[in-house]
Amino acid sequence: MSEGYAALSVREIAKDAGVNHALINYHFRSKDQLVIDVLDAVNQRLLSRQAAMYESEGGFAQKWAHARRFYEDDLASGFVRLQAELWAASLANAGLREKFLPRLLAWKKLVLGAVREVIDALQADGTKLPPPFTPEVIACWISEFWLGMEFIDLLGVKDERAQHRAALDAVQCLLESLDANPSLSSSPVTCN
Numbered sequence: 001m002s003e004g005y006a007a008l009s010v011r012e013i014a015k016d017a018g019v020n021h022a023l024i025n026y027h028f029r030s031k032d033q034l035v036i037d038v039l040d041a042v043n044q045r046l047l048s049r050q051a052a053m054y055e056s057e058g059g060f061a062q063k064w065a066h067a068r069r070f071y072e073d074d075l076a077s078g079f080v081r082l083q084a085e086l087w088a089a090s091l092a093n094a095g096l097r098e099k100f101l102p103r104l105l106a107w108k109k110l111v112l113g114a115v116r117e118v119i120d121a122l123q124a125d126g127t128k129l130p131p132p133f134t135p136e137v138i139a140c141w142i143s144e145f146w147l148g149m150e151f152i153d154l155l156g157v158k159d160e161r162a163q164h165r166a167a168l169d170a171v172q173c174l175l176e177s178l179d180a181n182p183s184l185s186s187s188p189v190t191c192n
Contacts, residue, residue: 010034036099039086042079043103046070047110054114059179060121063114064172071146080150111146112139122178142171 010031014021028034053066074080087104090097116135122128145167152160 032093032096032099035082035086036096036103039082039100039103043083043106046074046079047106050110051113054110054117059175060118061172061175061179064168064175068168068172075150075153081154084150084154108139108143111143112136115139115142118175118178 010024011021013031013034014024017024024034028037050067050070053070054063056063071080083104086096086100090100112135115138119129119135119138145164149164152164
């Protein structure tokens, strides 16, 4: 898949796997279904990894730092590229979009669950956020920022990448302050 999803062919896959291409067609019916099945296997493993991390002991800042390391690993592994290419291909392919969209939405659902955990912890300590700042709104910001960041990283836009890292660092700082003082007193937040 080094040439990307668009250039990928069932014959190439069969050749690389050392099997007859008719066997792949018989089992998967199409290139799209084969790639979705591969994506599913990896996606489920990565979602489970992320969910286990969110459920583990540790502060919110520590979990954010883990999520950032996971992202760098997923970027290096090619998973982020595969997901982005499927997203792009699904814009013009309704059948692929129908199969791909639930996989993307699973990530958004996972982020929403993590944000709800943070908001619940804040509320348990007496901190109330103003009404527009619901878990859904905050999770939307995070998810959409992350998806945009993925495309910029894949395109190799260095100036934007630096701004994204600064934004990720700012969230890290905010979470460190929440971990240190969940009641958010009036003392200023300072980060290294």
